Amino acid sequence: VVPPHTEIRDGLPVVDLSAALRTGAPVLGAMERVRRFGPAFYQRVHGQEQLFVAGLDLVTELADEQRFAKSLGPALLNVREFAGDGLFTAFNDEPNWARAHDLLMPAFALGSMHTYHPVMVRVARRLIDAWDRHAAAGTPVDVPEDMTRMTLDTIGLAGFGFDFGSFRGERQHPFVGAMVRCLTWAMKRLARRPGVDYGEVDEAFRADAGYLTSVVDEVIAARTAGGAPDGGVEDLLGLMLRAVHPSDGKPLDARNIRNQVITFLIAGHETTSGTLAFALYFLAKHPEVLHRVRREVDELWGDVVDPEPTYEDVGRLRYTRQVLGETLRLWPAAPAFVRQAREDTLLGGRIPLRAGQPAGVIIPMLHRDPVWGDNPDLFDPARFAPEAESARSPHAYKPFGTGERACIGRQFALHEATLLLGLLAHRYRLIDHDQYELNVRQTLTIKPDGLTLTLIRRTSAD
Numbered sequence: 001v002v003p004p005h006t007e008i009r010d011g012l013p014v015v016d017l018s019a020a021l022r023t024g025a026p027v028l029g030a031m032e033r034v035r036r037f038g039p040a041f042y043q044r045v046h047g048q049e050q051l052f053v054a055g056l057d058l059v060t061e062l063a064d065e066q067r068f069a070k071s072l073g074p075a076l077l078n079v080r081e082f083a084g085d086g087l088f089t090a091f092n093d094e095p096n097w098a099r100a101h102d103l104l105m106p107a108f109a110l111g112s113m114h115t116y117h118p119v120m121v122r123v124a125r126r127l128i129d130a131w132d133r134h135a136a137a138g139t140p141v142d143v144p145e146d147m148t149r150m151t152l153d154t155i156g157l158a159g160f161g162f163d164f165g166s167f168r169g170e171r172q173h174p175f176v177g178a179m180v181r182c183l184t185w186a187m188k189r190l191a192r193r194p195g196v197d198y199g200e201v202d203e204a205f206r207a208d209a210g211y212l213t214s215v216v217d218e219v220i221a222a223r224t225a226g227g228a229p230d231g232g233v234e235d236l237l238g239l240m241l242r243a244v245h246p247s248d249g250k251p252l253d254a255r256n257i258r259n260q261v262i263t264f265l266i267a268g269h270e271t272t273s274g275t276l277a278f279a280l281y282f283l284a285k286h287p288e289v290l291h292r293v294r295r296e297v298d299e300l301w302g303d304v305v306d307p308e309p310t311y312e313d314v315g316r317l318r319y320t321r322q323v324l325g326e327t328l329r330l331w332p333a334a335p336a337f338v339r340q341a342r343e344d345t346l347l348g349g350r351i352p353l354r355a356g357q358p359a360g361v362i363i364p365m366l367h368r369d370p371v372w373g374d375n376p377d378l379f380d381p382a383r384f385a386p387e388a389e390s391a392r393s394p395h396a397y398k399p400f401g402t403g404e405r406a407c408i409g410r411q412f413a414l415h416e417a418t419l420l421l422g423l424l425a426h427r428y429r430l431i432d433h434d435q436y437e438l439n440v441r442q443t444l445t446i447k448p449d450g451l452t453l454t455l456i457r458r459t460s461a462d
């Protein structure tokens with residue numbers, strides 16, 4: 001049944017959201033619309049229209065790099081206001097995208113995770129020290145907040161040799177607050193009403209964006225003054241400052257480096273922390289899955305109180321990795337990406353798209369397409385067993401985006417998250433003391449807001 005505020009064009013519903021855009025978590029509204037109207041519809045907000053899709057057949061077409069490319073949708077154009085021409089928000093044909101991509105790709109190849117592994121273990125220990133104190137006192141931990149502390153410290157240290165020291169005090173580093181406000185500004189700006197004065201809001205945004213820049217300048221200055229990071233290993237910042245592009249022998253320019261550091265600090269931690277928080281939510285709610293994760297980590301680390309996970313250990317945590325795969329299916333932390341047609345074309349043989357016209361992909365609903373079976377809302381890590389994965393179209397699963405603009409940090413995120421999840425499952429029983437009901441909150445990326453758990457240290461008898 002089509003409600004009165006919709007009309008039909010090209011056989012698709014046009015849904016006008018001007019009066020009803022949900023700013024708390026827009027992706028939830030988009031998911032509702034897919035359930036109600038099907039896997040393709042136009043969304044109109046204050047006269048601006050955009051096509052959204054979620055079905056496997058349409059996303060498979062959009063993934064064809066010959067016909068489509070990344071589009072900076074309105075949300076990313078807003079993020080560009082503070083991340084500039086960093087990798088995430090650069091235009092496809094902007095020379096700085098290709099330069100930075102070429103220079104930084106080697107730093108994200110699977111083999112490079114060897115370099116980051118020791119830092120990831122070191123920061124995981126910080127979290128564990130803090131959680132041990134909560135376990136001893138019987139007080140709950142704030143899961144999304146602590147995951148954010150952990151991932152920020154990891155990307156700060158691993159990428160830039162900069163220590164945010166997030167577990168030192170009660171309060172998070174002010175960078176986090178400023179960054180969350182900038183992302184929220186970028187999201188809320190999408191729902192602006194014509195004729196309203198947003199001057200004060202924009203001024204507050206500019207102050208926050210200026211603060212982010214000042215932190216980044218501090219990170220860069222600390223490096224240029226102090227030389228190589230601990231251990232002398234080249235990290236992302238070292239690469240950016242020193243590596244030159246083979247085409248012209250020049251390094252990245254200073255302004256672009258600043259934009260890349262902001263980009264990596266944001267992209268490198270918000271998404272991974274949301275993913276870890278959702279994974280802990282699922283483990284707390286699915287004791288049988290937690291039990292299997294435990295069997296896996298116990299096989300590796302047994303009764304060792306403080307295991308020293310090696311790089312190779314992380315590769316052995318196959319089921320734990322499946323848990324993360326399934327978590328990213330149901331709640332992909334970056335829940336949408338946007339494509340644009342290279343030439344005028346018909347999508348699915350029926351939806352006309354002009355050259356440059358965008359089409360947004362609602363990832364959580366692609367991940368609930370019928371290809372996922374009769375019960376796509378069910379959390380079931382067996383979907384990521386190797387034989388199940390190889391039987392499925394690669395286009396049914398896109399938590400890291402698609403094509404040449406897909407996530408550069410995928411291996412980094414998965415290594416860090418698998419390591420941490422394994423260590424936590426090995427050490428604690430997770431008690432859902434509050435009978436937590438999922439409350440998804442979005443600041444462009446999503447997280448399970450308000451999730452707290454109490455912890456009990458495991459003993460060998462558990």
Ligand code: HEM
Pocket residue numbers: 070087088089101155263264267268269271272275332333334336337338398399400401402404405406407408409410412413414
């Ligand atoms: C791009 C998701 C972790 C850095 C993307 C895109 C997605 C994504 C969907 C494509 C966006 C688009 O098409 O517009 C995720 C998820 C993560 C994660 C779900 C964690 C579970 C990371 C990490 C880093 C990172 C840890 C850095 C250390 C980037 C960058 C891009 C990107 C730089 C832009 C790449 C380009 O356009 O060249 N990510 N990401 N991400 N991600 Fe991630």
